[in-house]
Amino acid sequence: MSKHGMTRRNVLRNGAGVLAATAVGAPMVHAQGTGGTLRCGFWDHWVPVGNNAIRELCAEWGQRNRVNVQVDFITSVGNQNLLTIAAQAQSRSGHDILSFPTWEPASKADLLEPVDDVMARLTAKYGAVNPAAEYLGKIRGKWVAIPAVSGTQYKPACVRFDLLQQHAGVDIRAMWPAENRVGPGADQWTWANLLTYAEKCHAAGFPFGMPMGSFTDAVDTVGAIFAAYGASVMDARGNITVRGNDKLRAAVEYLVRLSRFLPNDVWAWDDGANNRALISGRSALIFNPPSAWAVAKRDAPQVAERCWTVTTPAGPEGRFVPYLPYFWGIWSFSRMKPAAKALLEFMSERTSAEKQTTTSNGYDIPPFLSMSDFAVWANEGPPTGTIFNYPIKPHHNATASIAFAPAPAEFAVQAYQQGLNTKVVARVAQAGETIDQALAWLERELTTIRRGG
């Protein structure tokens, strides 16, 4: 044995050398293979294939950066996402990244990692985000969450162009063509004129499907009308501005008049009722993202091919489009903050945003105004170009709006969730109160909300 150098001592020495090399090398290999696990809880998309884009983007980024990205999709049905957020906030544990609905970043601001650095890089690249997203995501001067693409929606008007033409004499496609320009008569697309159109369509048996209950479609649309009339109920400092507010009175008066030409059960409509009104062919106009049209495309193609989405009418103070965004936030107790920021930055880039919007058939709205030119909005149909005017485009001269802005978010969210703007109209139109009585009630409710910090 000794002749060939295969002594017991040599075998042991070489074996120990191999073991030592393996032990020293192992962590190096490990570190190159994975940068840990990033746990993400994204919103479970309405559109059946809507989650695919998120899944693919996370996989692509994870592979490139050697991070194991674990993706869960949390539904908003039954407010499951809100309950998850509340539970994780209480227990200080859970996902690293979560999708936060509209008001949640403000509500959980103290528990969210500031993302000013990410937003600074993104705005340098793509320009400003819309003001409503900034109001909801930038709390006390700091961005606490990134305005998300997935799940974010506008609620412009989805019009049955044939019915509006036939009964109100308005050629909405000529007014708002699928081009980057306004058509003839676009200046007539105002809330004041909409009242006339509503009356005519109501008389013809095709009333506008505008809910007036306390669900989000109702609160958002009424909020946009309030904004178009310059009516706010609380200022940015939290002072109640109901008393002696002529603009607020004008907005309420307008809505009371408009409600006479709506179906008489709109006070009980939920967020699906307006969709059903359009799809069943009973309504000439609703305010909704293109999801109603998308369902009609599947279930009632003869209705879908007569739909045309246009921006909202203008009021005395401008044109405001209801906006309901989602945000991507990183918990402050996350141990993967740098990786989480890098992933969210990647998902907010133009190519990633376009992928999400295209996969969702144009439903998802990126927060950057410069991203309103994705091809999907021009190509979707039938009829081709039907959702061209779904995102806010420069020629719309419109602003994204969220009801109860500019009130401090902690008060606005309570007024929003309780649907105070629709209720004040309902108290006059349905319960027979005077406007003064209804506004006095509104003032008392806002005072209650403001008390207790």
Added chain:
Amino acid sequence: MAADGTIAVRDAAEITGGRANSLQRFARRRSTIAFVMTLPLLAVIVGLVAYPALFGIYLSMLNRRMTEFVGFLNYEILIESETFWNVFFQSCFFAITAVLLKALIGFWLAHMLHHIPNNKQRKWRGMLLVPWVIPPALSTLGWWWMFDPSYSSINWLLSIVSVPEVPWLGHHWWARIAIIMVNVWIGAPFFMIMYLAALKSVPEQLYEAAAIDGATSWQRLRYVTLPMMANIISITVLFSLIVTFANYDIVRVLTNGGPRDLTHVFASYAFQVGILSGNIPRGAAVSLFMLPFLAVCAFFVLRGVVRRNKEQM
């Protein structure tokens, strides 16, 4: 057993070679053993009942951001809120009306079933229990389709006989009636089965004696059946009152509290204020508001049960 409760085994002093070991004596006491054996149950009660209840009370005394103790401020704010008093009225109206109707319908159904021969009773019992067995959220969704503001199937049926459309969910009184109807539909079978069990336990001889005395059917019901069922009726009503007061899913699915917050009950309003509006302390205060009322009800009902038991002994 010794007077102090220790088990009569060999004296501990003998085991430890003559030295009295107080720890061993303590461990052998019946009360100690009983305490140790109830520890798992106590742990469950403390962990799943006492802690959440106390935490809920603590939460209701914080400010919105949950950073500061504000005492009873949330309760004060609620008392001064017009909407909250609407919720209070609706909760009481809903719970009391629904429980009364469930009790009456359940009692009537139990009587009907009791008079059906035993071999034919089973299929009726099974069929009548179906509403109670289906998950409420699911059955309420079915009712919602029937009440749907625009496409109500009930209205469609009414229109066949030229009855005008009923705004089931659009007008607050109709919406309140709709909510109570669904709750009664779901809950009446529970009363029925409880009352049926009670009816079966009433001795037949009492009815025979009453018949010999010439009692009418009303007198048999008033002086035999009802006194014999009193405890079951009380306990069932109390149990149902608690569950109905805390009901959430029917209101959430049917009306979401609308129109104009006039159909909210404590649970749905607490969810709206606490979770949806991000004011968890005030939401906790709303949900705790029903506690004293239910505690008072429970006290009187249980006291009645104990009294009747003593009288019967």
